[in-house]
Amino acid sequence: MKTDTFQTCECQALGGNVTSLATDYNPDALECTVETGRLNGVKIEVVRTDLDNGLSHLENKVDILLFNPPYVPTEEDPKNDLERCWAGGPNGRGAVDRFLPRVSKLLSEKGVFYLVALHSNNIPALLNACPDLVGSVAMERRCGIEHLYILKYTRKQI
Secondary structure, eight states: OOSOSEEEEEEOOTTOOEEEEEEESOHHHHHHHHHHHHHTTOOEEEEESSTTTTOGGGTTTEEEEEEOOOOBOOSSOOOSHHHHTTBOOTTSOHHHHHHHHHHHHHEEEEEEEEEEEEGGGTHHHHHTSOTTEEEEEEEEEEETTEEEEEEEEEEOOO
16 A cells, blocks of 8 residues: 655755645545654644645645656556555556646745656656656666656756
């Protein structure tokens, strides 16, 4: 089971005030996230929602944004809560394609967005999917049968 789908960290000062917020549609995933944080001495606030719905107060305030979406390509879109944890729809990008247009609004001026993706999600297209952000491959590795990527996005320098 994934422990979270969407997590933000709002860093307010170099002194270390950090607010960690995780969202997920699945209440079990949120419970696991809280427990993982507790075991690691980190307080994580959780919100049950789809992606960032209801979190407009975070616009332009997120310094680090992490997204570990359901990325496995499936013939159909997920039909139940269990499938929503891993099934990404026909190209594995159902949730990703819904969320990418919203990323730029959430990020602070120097904010960074990290996305977990599978090779079959079309990495070159994902890197260019946010017109006002620059995408790059931060990490690539094979994990069993999966060829995984961590993609990093930053604001374009003007």
